[in-house]
Amino acid sequence: MRHYSSHVFPLPVSFSFWAAGLFLCLFFLLPLGVVLGVSLASRGLYGGVQWIGTFENYRRLADPMIGVIFVRSILFASLTTLVCAVVGFPLAYMVARASQRWQLVWLTLVMIPFWTNFLVRTYAWVLILRADGLVNSLLLQLGIESEPLPLLFTDLAVGVGLVYGYLPFMVLPLIVAIERIPPQLEEAAYDLYASVGAMFRHVVLPLSKPGFWAGGVLVFIPSLGAFITPYLLGGGQKMMIGTLIQQEFLVSRDWPFGSALSFGLMGTALVLWFVVSRTSLGKDVQ
Amino acid sequence: MNATVVLEHVTKAHGQMVAVNDVSLSMKSGEFFSILGPSGSGKTTILRMIAGLDVPDSGTIMIQQRVVNADPPHVRPVNMVFQHYALFPHMNVFDNIAFGLRMRPEAGRNIRQAVERMVALVRLDGKSQRFPGQLSGGEQQRVALARALVNRPVVVLLDEPLAALDQQLRQEMQGELKRLQQEVNATFICVTHQQDEALTLSDRIAVMHAGTLLQVGTPQEVYDQPASSTVARFIGLSNSLSGTMTRLENNVCWIEHEAFPTLMARYPSGAAAHGPVTVMVRPERLHISLDVPDKGYDNTLPAVVHHIMFHGNEMAYQFRLRNEAVWTARVPIGETRRAQLAIGQAVYLQWAVHEGLALVP
Numbered sequence: 001m002r003h004y005s006s007h008v009f010p011l012p013v014s015f016s017f018w019a020a021g022l023f024l025c026l027f028f029l030l031p032l033g034v035v036l037g038v039s040l041a042s043r044g045l046y047g048g049v050q051w052i053g054t055f056e057n058y059r060r061l062a063d064p065m066i067g068v069i070f071v072r073s074i075l076f077a078s079l080t081t082l083v084c085a086v087v088g089f090p091l092a093y094m095v096a097r098a099s100q101r102w103q104l105v106w107l108t109l110v111m112i113p114f115w116t117n118f119l120v121r122t123y124a125w126v127l128i129l130r131a132d133g134l135v136n137s138l139l140l141q142l143g144i145e146s147e148p149l150p151l152l153f154t155d156l157a158v159g160v161g162l163v164y165g166y167l168p169f170m171v172l173p174l175i176v177a178i179e180r181i182p183p184q185l186e187e188a189a190y191d192l193y194a195s196v197g198a199m200f201r202h203v204v205l206p207l208s209k210p211g212f213w214a215g216g217v218l219v220f221i222p223s224l225g226a227f228i229t230p231y232l233l234g235g236g237q238k239m240m241i242g243t244l245i246q247q248e249f250l251v252s253r254d255w256p257f258g259s260a261l262s263f264g265l266m267g268t269a270l271v272l273w274f275v276v277s278r279t280s281l282g283k284d285v286q
Numbered sequence: 287m288n289a290t291v292v293l294e295h296v297t298k299a300h301g302q303m304v305a306v307n308d309v310s311l312s313m314k315s316g317e318f319f320s321i322l323g324p325s326g327s328g329k330t331t332i333l334r335m336i337a338g339l340d341v342p343d344s345g346t347i348m349i350q351q352r353v354v355n356a357d358p359p360h361v362r363p364v365n366m367v368f369q370h371y372a373l374f375p376h377m378n379v380f381d382n383i384a385f386g387l388r389m390r391p392e393a394g395r396n397i398r399q400a401v402e403r404m405v406a407l408v409r410l411d412g413k414s415q416r417f418p419g420q421l422s423g424g425e426q427q428r429v430a431l432a433r434a435l436v437n438r439p440v441v442v443l444l445d446e447p448l449a450a451l452d453q454q455l456r457q458e459m460q461g462e463l464k465r466l467q468q469e470v471n472a473t474f475i476c477v478t479h480q481q482d483e484a485l486t487l488s489d490r491i492a493v494m495h496a497g498t499l500l501q502v503g504t505p506q507e508v509y510d511q512p513a514s515s516t517v518a519r520f521i522g523l524s525n526s527l528s529g530t531m532t533r534l535e536n537n538v539c540w541i542e543h544e545a546f547p548t549l550m551a552r553y554p555s556g557a558a559a560h561g562p563v564t565v566m567v568r569p570e571r572l573h574i575s576l577d578v579p580d581k582g583y584d585n586t587l588p589a590v591v592h593h594i595m596f597h598g599n600e601m602a603y604q605f606r607l608r609n610e611a612v613w614t615a616r617v618p619i620g621e622t623r624r625a626q627l628a629i630g631q632a633v634y635l636q637w638a639v640h641e642g643l644a645l646v647p
Contacts, residue, residue: 192386
């Protein structure tokens with residue numbers, strides 16, 4: 001295919017190849033190389049990078065404390081992805097099957113939060129969840145609780161924040177996937193004695209798989225490295241990889257270790273992707 | 287024979303447009319019933335209402351003497367073959383066909399046997415592990431049929447079953463459809479806009495136009511005695527001339543037209559009506575004579591060759607009459623060799639009494 005088109009359009013293909021290559025080199029490989037270099041260097045006495053080669057930074061990743069942080073981050077990211085899928089699917093289905101006019105309305109509503117800065121939106125959750133915040137004052141007013149619930153700085157708050165932040169990344173690919181399923185397939189299933197539940201289980205859900213995959217990756221990867229949400233809503237009490245890396249760079253001023261952590265994070269994501277895509281779950285992704 | 291499906295005064299509107307207007311129909315058990323009409327005539331809506339995919343605004347639909355208006359599709363003893371087959375792309379042929387049986391626990395445990403029998407019946411042996419994307423159009427069509435028939439439905443609904451196939455395959459599948467219908471002995475209700483398909487396959491035909499039922503009858507009846515000029519046009523009676531009926535005798539009427547000699551035609555409706563009528567003649571029934579009108583024909587119209595089209599096995603000639611009407615004649619290629627017609631040539635179009643039909647417009 002590529003061979004054929006390169007004969008017909010020799011210039012555009014090679015041009016776009018080199019353009020994409022150049023872009024990747026400049027904005028992806030080069031920074032990555034710098035980070036790799038720093039991760040193999042030593043920390044200066046007062047911060048900064050001393051170009052003395054060492055594997056010490058990677059050796060420090062084996063620390064059980066770091067392991068706990070990695071596992072916790074993976075758990076949070078997995079749960080976030082799962083909740084986003086469960087919450088996002090009905091929403092995506094509704095939007096995908098809405099009339100064209102309503103589809104535009106729903107899509108705009110899904111996208112509107114992106115018009116505001118993520119940091120600001122996360123702060124809004126602080127206002128909602130804190131002791132004298134929206135939820136607690138409502139509960140007190142209604143007499144459901146007599147004491148404000150400790151909502152902020154909990155795992156729940158972090159989870160809510162992560163789901164809130166990344167839900168659109170699950171919903172949008174799902175909408176695309178569901179829209180591609182001809183409604184006639186649903187009618188055919190009903191005609192062949194399927195109940196509503198059976199129709200979804202046997203027809204729409206399996207055919208939405210590509211959407212779940214794309215959405216899953218788009219939610220899992222950023223929530224694995226998230227640092228604003230755990231920092232603001234979790235109070236930084238339970239360390240996550242994202243917050244740890246941020247701390248190494250900005251607070252401890254240990255760039256080499258922060259870089260090594262970054263590579264550890266990337267490696268983890270790659271290994272997880274490899275493992276999952278080898279299982280039966282991912283056989284249609286390759 | 288008792289009726290399997292009965293529609294009584296069924297009306298359905300899509301927004302402002304009335305798709306089906308007060309239609310009453312009754313399909314007998316075991317018959318091949320076709321609903322013939324142009325697109326937008328409401329025929330597919332009728333099918334969808336029988337399947338339960340659309341709900342009528344008023345009127346009743348009965349299947350086996352039971353009113354099913356409020357029944358959702360999955361409880362009706364009816365299966366549909368969708369226009370573009372609607373096969374499940376993520377399931378192979380076997381799983382597609384087994385779908386309906388697996389959805390009903392009461393269907394029993396012999397699913398494998400039932401599916402394999404069906405695969406053999408529609409001649410797809412050896413292909414049950416293929417996916418729909420790996421099948422040709424004709425094979426997909428067979429899977430769609432098998433997927434419906436395996437459930438042993440009382441009624442099989444077919445929405446333009448052959449429209450997506452090419453000409454040769456269509457003729458092959460026509461025979462196949464008829465064979466399958468006789469084998470499973472279910473009522474087949476087929477929606478089509480192809481008159482030849484309806485005429486060949488059906489035991490009875492309902493002709494629809496703009497949401498209204500125009501005529502119901504056997505193919506022979508609809509073909510020979512169309513109830514109106516709209517029906518006549520739809521089943522290939524394309525040449526027409528309006529005139530005034532002046533005499534009626536033994537179902538033959540005399541029609542006067544200011545520009546032409548008196549015409550004679552069958553008048554099957556029987557109702558005595560002296561007044562405006564339309565004479566209609568099939569293109570393949572016209573005789574063309576060149577210099578002088580041939581003897582032995584009851585009707586003769588002078589005409590001028592307007593356009594000539596080659597269709598491979600036949601020639602289609604268009605003629606312009608004195609009143610500017612355009613008539614068409616189709617002549618098998620063997621018969622055209624006798625005389626070549628040229629555009630602008632004056633000829634006579636002739637036909638016998640029984641080949642023309644007079645209808646109240």
